[in-house]
Amino acid sequence: MSSSFKDKLPPLGTLGPFIALLVACAFFATQNERFLSGGNFSLILQQVAVVGVIAIGQTLIILTAGIDLSCGMVMALGGIVMTKFATELGLPPVLAVLCGIGVTTLFGLVNGLLVTKIKLPPFIVTLGTLNIAFAITQLYSNSQTVTDLPPLLTALGNTFGIGDTQVSYGTVLMLLLYGAAFFVLRETAAGRHVYAVGNNAEATRLVGIPTQKVLLGVYVIAGVFYGIASLLSVARTGVGDPNAGQTENLDAITAVVLGGTSLFGGRGIILGTLVGALIVGVFRNGLTLMGVSSIYQVLVTGILVILAVAADQLSRKGAR
């Protein structure tokens, strides 16, 4: 089973993102000598960590041919819950963090139940929960930033030295999560079921795989990832920000698509998503170092998204 899927993966779809990233890095290295330093790369990793972790959840959902528009707002709500519980309610920080992750997981569960039990399209369901999560975030926080956090909430933003380079714990956590997701998707039955559901849900059901359970599980696990992203976001900015997450839903989908995962489901490599997130971060960083407006990063991102989807579409035709 595993090998047949591997055969279907288009070389362009898998290698394309890596090549784009390498070309971009090579170009920026020629423009500014500061670009090619450990410190700068560590910085780019810190900057993409929040979107990167959200995008793991998003990748799982897109692999099942679904989509999650609510991810950024759910992440923001998780951050507000953690910070308010830890400051105003005075909960122990660890418990407050668990409550925040609990709330994002609950949203994942609601998304999943609406998709599997009532058979609503994921696009509509998550459009609804996007608005609900946004409203709850604003109402619960009174649109006020939550400050004066206990140190444990921001611990993931701390750094340790590898040689001269300062690396944040958040970066390490993101890389570990990617490693875990890569292993589970590639090596376990549950992971292969995610691909199978995305490829052909009906055929998958007929061979006896509980497709509804797989789908529900994917949405719930995505919610857990959003909760971890909440903590990363809080750790990075040092506050609970009710206005966080407003662009993260599309940024996460962009990372997934740039990374070569098919929006039609069933195909894609989780590490591609990390590369997709890094491409955006590298352009933002590199263009600033060149003294060029970051609007060009948005332009380049748009072009690359279309190229990535076109590559996917062409390879599908070729496979048929």
Place this chain on the structure above:
Amino acid sequence: MLQATRIALAAALVAFGGAAVAQNQPVIGLITKTETNPFFVKMKEGAAEAAKAKGAKLLTGAGKADGDNAGQVTAMENMIAAGAKTILITPSDSKAIVPAIKKARDKGVLVIALDSPTDPADATDALFATDNYKAGVLIGQYAKAALGGKPAKIVTLDLFPGHPVGAQRHNGFLKGFGLAAPDAKSNELGKAPEVVCMADSFGDQAKGQTAMENCLQKSPEVTVVYTINEPAAAGAFNALKKAGKDKGVLIVSVDGGCQGIKDVGDGKIAATSQQYPLKMAAMGVEAGVEYAKSGKKPSGYTDTGVTLIAATPVAGVESKDVKTGTDLCWGKK
């Protein structure tokens, strides 16, 4: 039969009575960019107080998010249908709102822009707003004086390209710092050799932090950071702190929100130009009541004032202390 006549008569009386009250009581509509931003919450507070004091009826509405022009147009149409003769609006999109405003004014409605102008500015009867150029000049002067003999290596964390408020604050800052800068009418961000890095923060803390981190990679020698608002300033401070440079670099900003003033008190922000949303709205309501009474419309631009708030005053630049700023700030104290 008699019963029915009585009821009809009573109903007619109520209807007439109601109409009479509605005619005497001026109806004023306030449309903000969003419902939730503390700046606009404070604005609504100011409008509600003034309406209560003057016996006017206040309707409020907003776009769904910053930039939602259609939502503002819908709110305006509904308010005029509800009898509003004065509309106070903070335009989300300075150009796109203009046709809808023209329609309203053609019906005899007084339209006043609050906080930011329309483009062209004479699309509304009047504008009650902060002088954003002056807000920039004040923090520019402060930064220049506070820097003393150190070299000027400036990072600017701007709003986003093409927004007049972003350009006015940026150019005012350069002017106040004593550098060549475009005038208050320009929509272009001025460039000077002393500005080592310019980046867009979108007025957002996380994006401001990312922008500052990248600027630090480009120009680690930075000594002054200009920020479009206080969330961007908080992001810049985070980035500087992580790079171990928070002590030697001066951050200046604009807004005067309670969190920003607190950051001035804590030494994260050196100085900020405080603006007054409550006053903008109160003046707008008063103008609306006056229009309902006498038919007199205000015109042109009215400066609602801006004050430099700094924890450490510098010679030659007038500033108020953190306590004064806290008394007048908006948001959670």
